Amino acid sequence: MTNYTRLAIICALLSGIVLGASALYLNNMFAYLANALAFLIMLGCVIYLHNLAGASRQTADHADSSTHSGEKFIHESSAFHMQLGNEIAEQLSSAHTELGNTQAILSDAIGKLVSNFILISDGVRDLSAHTNDFSKQIREVATKVNASLAAAEQSSGNIAADDRAAALESNQHVRSIMAELNALNEAVASNAIDLNLISSNVEQNVLVVISTLQFQDMSSQLIEHARMRMTALQEVANEMGKGGGKPSNHEYLERIAAYNRLLDKHVVSLDKQKANPVAQKDFGTGDVELF
Amino acid sequence: MAKTILAIDDSTSIRQMVAFTLKSAGYTVIEAADGKEGLAKASANAGALNLVLTDQNMPVMDGLTLIKTLRGLPQFTTIPILMLTTESSDDMKMQGKAAGATGWLVKPFDPHKLLEVVKKVIG
Numbered sequence: 001m002t003n004y005t006r007l008a009i010i011c012a013l014l015s016g017i018v019l020g021a022s023a024l025y026l027n028n029m030f031a032y033l034a035n036a037l038a039f040l041i042m043l044g045c046v047i048y049l050h051n052l053a054g055a056s057r058q059t060a061d062h063a064d065s066s067t068h069s070g071e072k073f074i075h076e077s078s079a080f081h082m083q084l085g086n087e088i089a090e091q092l093s094s095a096h097t098e099l100g101n102t103q104a105i106l107s108d109a110i111g112k113l114v115s116n117f118i119l120i121s122d123g124v125r126d127l128s129a130h131t132n133d134f135s136k137q138i139r140e141v142a143t144k145v146n147a148s149l150a151a152a153e154q155s156s157g158n159i160a161a162d163d164r165a166a167a168l169e170s171n172q173h174v175r176s177i178m179a180e181l182n183a184l185n186e187a188v189a190s191n192a193i194d195l196n197l198i199s200s201n202v203e204q205n206v207l208v209v210i211s212t213l214q215f216q217d218m219s220s221q222l223i224e225h226a227r228m229r230m231t232a233l234q235e236v237a238n239e240m241g242k243g244g245g246k247p248s249n250h251e252y253l254e255r256i257a258a259y260n261r262l263l264d265k266h267v268v269s270l271d272k273q274k275a276n277p278v279a280q281k282d283f284g285t286g287d288v289e290l291f
Numbered sequence: 292m293a294k295t296i297l298a299i300d301d302s303t304s305i306r307q308m309v310a311f312t313l314k315s316a317g318y319t320v321i322e323a324a325d326g327k328e329g330l331a332k333a334s335a336n337a338g339a340l341n342l343v344l345t346d347q348n349m350p351v352m353d354g355l356t357l358i359k360t361l362r363g364l365p366q367f368t369t370i371p372i373l374m375l376t377t378e379s380s381d382d383m384k385m386q387g388k389a390a391g392a393t394g395w396l397v398k399p400f401d402p403h404k405l406l407e408v409v410k411k412v413i414g
Contacts, residue, residue: 107303114304118311125315207402210308214399217302217379221348248306286379286397291388 092234110216114206232266295319299329299345314400326352345374362391
């Protein structure tokens with residue numbers, strides 16, 4: 001019961017006594033009735049005021065409770081944002097480092113692979129060129145020997161009249177050497193064909209390797225692209241992680257607005273810097289356009 | 292006398308692959324790792340240079356800026372400049388054309404196609 005209600009009840013009782021006394025003093029029926037009616041109206045007002053005071057108190061209690069729960073909600077949200085910010089920042093930092101390490105390892109491995117590939121490829125090319133030279137020289141020598149043997153066969157025919165047995169033996173010897181030489185010649189020709197085939201396969205594989213290695217470059221660009229965005233997110237997460245304490249409603253809304261502003265700033269900055277540089281959809285080679 | 296090509300790319304492996312392909316066909320290749328280094332090497336070899344082959348996305352100076360800068364220098368107004376890049380959007384190609392690029396090759400490049408285009412452009 002409020003002080004106002006108590007005062008109203010006391011006033012009502014006093015006015016009742018005053019009205020009753022005045023009615024007795026006047027000794028008039030109408031005055032009795034009028035005073036009784038005035039007392040009842042005053043009592044009604046007192047009851048109404050009492051009820052109104054009770055309702056106001058309930059509303060005030062409720063408002064007080066809402067204010068407390070609102071503050072609690074803001075504090076809990078702020079703490080949650082801080083925790084979330086710290087967790088995201090930590091995870092992003094870890095992923096950022098891992099991606100960086102992966103990129104470094106990949107680049108190093110590809111660098112070594114490319115160097116070795118160029119060395120081997122140059123070696124194979126030199127070997128192929130040298131072998132072709134040797135084959136050519138062998139064939140030239142074989143042709144010369146063949147011509148010499150033909151001349152020897154001719155000579156042995158000429159001396160056949162003088163010493164038939166010696167000539168026959170010499171002739172057989174020459175034919176045998178010629179057969180061996182032909183076999184050698186065929187082997188060299190066959191080797192040259194094999195060598196050309198190997199050389200052609202190597203060249204084909206070189207093309208595949210060149211195309212494949214270019215995907216490392218694209219992977220690096222994609223990783224760098226992802227890392228750039230992760231850095232921006234990390235900064236926002238770090239800002240979130242710095243929040244804390246028990247901010248007021250206004251301070252809390254200010255913080256949220258600041259996170260949004262920071263995020264927007266990064267989005268605009270990143271969009272200005274670079275769009276996704278890799279738009280390839282398959283492993284095929286790219287287009288060529290001359291202006 | 293072998294024709295000289297300036298190959299500019301921030302990726303060492305791509306640069307080596309391009310150089311390997313072009314050297315195999317008998318061209319002399321000068322390498323640079325970004326637009327700024329490319330500009331310096333182009334200026335140092337202005338008389339001997341027959342073609343510039345450049346990437347777009349590079350640190351320090353990108354390909355488009357390099358082309359605009361080269362085209363602004365009297366000794367490079369007519370030299371052929373080819374872009375060799377992962378960028379394949381029409382918008383980027385138009386920007387390249389406007390900057391003064393002679394052609395646009397999208398990575399990954401086919402060594403045969405690269406040689407074909409280079410031969411077409413500088414013989």
